[in-house]
Amino acid sequence: MKQEKEKKQIYLDYSATTPTDPRVIEAMTDFMKNYPGNPSSIHSFGRDARNKIEDARETIRDFIGADEASEIIFTSGGTESDSMAILGVLEKSKIAKPHVITTSIEHKAVLSIVQKLEKEGFIEASYLKVDRDGKISIEDLQKEIKHNTVLVSVMYANNEIGTVQPIREIGKYIEKINKSREKAAFPRVYFHTDAVQAFSYLKINVKYLHVDLMSVSAHKFCGPKGVGFIYIKEGVYLENVFIGGGQEFGKRAGTENTQSIIGMAEAVKILKKEQEKDTKKVKELRDKLIQGALKIEGVKLTGHPKDRIPSLASFVFANIEGESILISLDLLGIAVSTGSACTSGTLTPSHVLTACGYTPVESQGNIRFSLGKYTTKEEINKVLEVLPGIVGRLREMSPLE
């Protein structure tokens, strides 16, 4: 952050990744200097590292309200946790062609894997539609449940538009379904949520949410990149994706990314202490940004007006390309992102905005601002000061109507 301030840069892409908290870096550095052992080794170096890893696991267990520390399995992040949940449940299933229900707005870490397995003929899949605000309906989910349904995977909060899904209600509904299936010969339905974007801001207690599986990634809450975890409820058995040594209770082979696990646990401790204050601040700044941006003509806020994570504001700007806005802001040192990617002249509209009913032309004008605990009022003021001018200038030059 110091480096950013010196360069007067403004970072508003926290949904892509967050700056690492200096206290996390300190904890990781201390661990790397003082705990060189492999946590699987029997000697004292190994045991010391193991103790630290188990302390980290306990910190996370406590934060998410899991029963047992062994329900937390360390992974390389959100993508791996999503793969583990989906492949693990499906491969374990005894059904010839299991059925998966997911949503049309999942992150590619979920969507691509389900689509691939469906295309290869291994599974049946249903993709729940969303309304204009990006919400699924529980009634739609109820209609999709079939005798061969083994997995429901619904993201907690969307990474492009910020809309929050009714995870607790879905979890309770699936529990009811499973009760009614106990006597029938139907398989149990497992419920997975990708909580990568929700973790910093929303209720994350796994009992409250009634989830079987939950994916989390540390770099979205000021922890290190390339580490995360999956919550696997006791009694949920997955086929292993990583096969090898017996690490992580035999559920994920490979020497643990020890220093990153220590960093992630430190980020969780900080979150526990500071979450309330940071959430309030981020939400106020996000609302200020929304109010200011909506004063510009031809701007619409995407996502749900109320059920959204506090950190994210994504807009569509009429008659201009989001990428042009992104580049103009970048030239002023302001980092944002767009859901629509332009590669060699072809603009691919965001699958999320398309699912919400935005036309490809509307989607082209998408910009996502995502804030975090280091965002300041001055930074938001600066954005609001320069944005109308950028939009006006680009509209004058734009061939779009």
Ligand code: PLP
């Ligand atoms: N799921 C969601 C909702 C995300 O936003 C992301 C990252 O942007 C991921 C999964 C992937 O997480 P990771 O980068 O840790 O693999």
